[in-house]
Amino acid sequence: GQSLEQPSEVTAVEGAIVQINCTYQTSGFYGLSWYQQHDGGAPTFLSYNALDGLEETGRFSSFLSRSDSYGYLLLQELQMKDSASYFCAGASSGSARQLTFGSGTQLTVLP
């Protein structure tokens, strides 16, 4: 199975840059995903890293290092609407790429 660890809370101000780290211990790890979830809402996909390195999508970037069993999500130019929970999730090597979620990081963006 997999277990993933991430900080429980992060606070930053509007316009800042914040990095949410995720370390994992796995068997059958295939890649690392990131999801955003607002209070009362459903998780929404942000990014997926199958290979080592940086993936950039607009204000969000995600990084993976397999050798270090480590990844991070980088959020730039923070906006109030970015206040949400962020989950890293390990994808299994099975055909359905099942996800095991980390415990989540609550990001609060202050004005």
Place this chain on the structure above:
Amino acid sequence: DAMVIQNPRYQVTQFGKPVTLSCSQTLNHNVMYWYQQKSSQAPKLLFHYYDKDFNNEADTPDNFQSRRPNTSFCFLDIRSPGLGDAAMYLCATSREASYSYNEQFFGPGTRLTVL
């Protein structure tokens, strides 16, 4: 718009009274998942279907069952709900993953209350 739909959005049941939650999708994805998410916790995978092949997570209680009569629909049956089963139940879908692609699309969830 293509989407994942869950009904009902809110379900109240009594302790021990069977309940069925439903999920439908217009994305034509071949994989469907059911997750349980308790307050302030991460979503936890209960089971998934890859086409008609059912896959149960090892720690999913026997109290939880699922059916997928066709590509579009999937049901979660809780045979005898206990107080500990009160949670948000999330349905998700994905198309067959490739090496560089792995995205799940989540429905809005059904919040289950057990009295």
